[in-house]
Amino acid sequence: MECCQKLEQLDIDPSKEKIVLVGNPNVGKSIFFNFFTDTYVSVSNYPGTTLDISSGNYEDYIVLDTPGVYGVSSFNDEEKVARDIILSGDIIINIVDAVHLERDLFLTQQLIDMGKKVIVGLNMMDEAEKRGLNIDIDKLEERLGVKVIPTIAIKKKGLKKLADNIDKAQQGKISLKDDIKEKLDSLENEINNRADSLLILEEDKNVAAVHNKKVFELREEIYQQRRKRVNNIVEEIITKEEENSSIGDKIGSMLLRPITGIPILLIILYALYQFIGVFVAQTLVGITEEMIMIETYQPFIINLVSNFIAPESLIGKILIGEFGVLTMTVTYILGLLLPLVAGFYFFLAILEDSGYMPRIAALVDRGLNYIGLNGRAIIPMLLGFGCVTMATVTTRLLGSKREKIIAIFLLGLAIPCSAQLGVIAGLIAPLGLDYFIIYVVTIFAVYAVTGTFLNKVLPGESTDLLIDLPPIRMPEIKNVLQKTYLKSKYFIFEAGPIFALGAVGITLMKEFRILDWIKEMVAPLVVGWLQLPKDATEAFIMGIIRRDFGAAGLSSLALTNDQTLVALIVLTLFVPCIAAMLVMIKEQGIKQAAMVWIGSWVAAFTVGGLVALFI
């Protein structure tokens, strides 16, 4: 089966019984996982996705974690991965949020309908209590037909009891009415797999294809029946003492209400700038790139390699030359990008785990609608200010191909990455406020006009915002660090080889004078249209290699204030760095990527020339 082939790639012992942890997003699942697998955890990338799957051992079982999902189906990558792992599981530990039973029990009931052996961890009992919710646990057990253990994971309460009851996991009472149950039974007789049968009835094409079956068009009917049963159960088991809103609720609504939410968002963005743009990009990178990589590592590696290979040979240049794979590439990735990317992921993990991210998405939804995106696109857009390459990978979370094209185009065109921002800020600051404003307004206008234009001309429709707003909670630091580590590691492994490939390409282009040729071709445009000295071309061409190289190249030229402004605008809009281009080719194909590349040339020179004309 397809799912099991992929699971085999995760290197999991097939002879052992598997416990699978399943739950909605933000229910504290990771704390359970850490409790069960304290000693040895392995994390592997799930083939074909950006998702990591953690697995570990507990007694004689293998414990597998799954991405947080609202149900078992295949609406996105998270769900497909969760579905495959759930299907392979022997015992399901389903973690539910006691405050959100209506939402969470839908998944529980679906797992039960699949015929899986289930045990439920009823988490966040303390929050339920604070809100005056009384939950009749015995009744819930009776109605679901499976064991329910109340827990407060964050205080480690109930975890041991849950673990002791693992062997009591059992099949529960299903939600389906007789006519559907008959169909399920007969399909189960045919393919001998209850869970797969249910998903085929629920129109899961992937599972159907594995069994060479056509899907049944019963999803909505089944979902309706399940929803009805869940609502009935919730009504029976919960009694509310009084409406109690917690401090988290109050903060949550403050963050959403524009009059308070927008100032708070601006403060958070300023904090992000201080943290990434000032602390990481300047202080930390000063240490990692300058001191560690350029002053210590590079002389060492050049020395070492020179013993075997002549530095002047082509191989020598590829390895340890100006753009060498072992020199520039390693310095760039570990000295510059790693701190920036890790810093960004750290900040993002806090925004996600605190429940703030979906609220930001809601606040900015309207603005992004104009350019054919919805609020969720704020994540790649924010990440783009860190590293466009990293952000391009993240566009996978967008709902349609159309949105991905728009987002990637805008990222490539008008979002300066942090490597470049630092140098730009340094060059523009001495020019004064009026130049700074012209710069920001121009870039923003290009962004808005391009987005609006793409939204008009691209066929199809963008998806609308529909997201669950989790409660505001204090993020757990261990979780935040783990996420940061995993995502940064994934980025380095994903992008590292691409940067190396780009570096080899640049060395070859330089060796065979292709760069010089491009320079000669572009020079008339630079001098005549942009009114810049011929040498500025060098800076633009360097920008193809690394965006910040280009900006740094400008500081050595004697430019007037007006010329500096024009050069910076051109450089910002100019083609994305070679690594970002390669990722775009990988994500969207060569045609899309070529359009972004050519579009950037056109936009950069058109806008730069216009600004030169008018200032």
Add this chain to the structure above:
Amino acid sequence: MTLADIKRGNNFRVKNIPDDMIRIQTLRMGISEGSKLNCNEKIPGGPIIVKHNYQEIAIGRNLAEDIEIELYTEGSD
């Protein structure tokens, strides 16, 4: 009326969600046709935030325009 016409604080009942995929997704989150909800926030020109017990969902304005609702006052049934 549609969900886009709602005012903050209004209680309402969902009458019709025309889009199949959206109906499936909202069913999973806990909202179905007939659900009684409250409008918790309305971001000017932007999403409508609906609330049911402690569950909050943000619904984009365009989508809200397609969702048919009717108002009700607490205690009327």
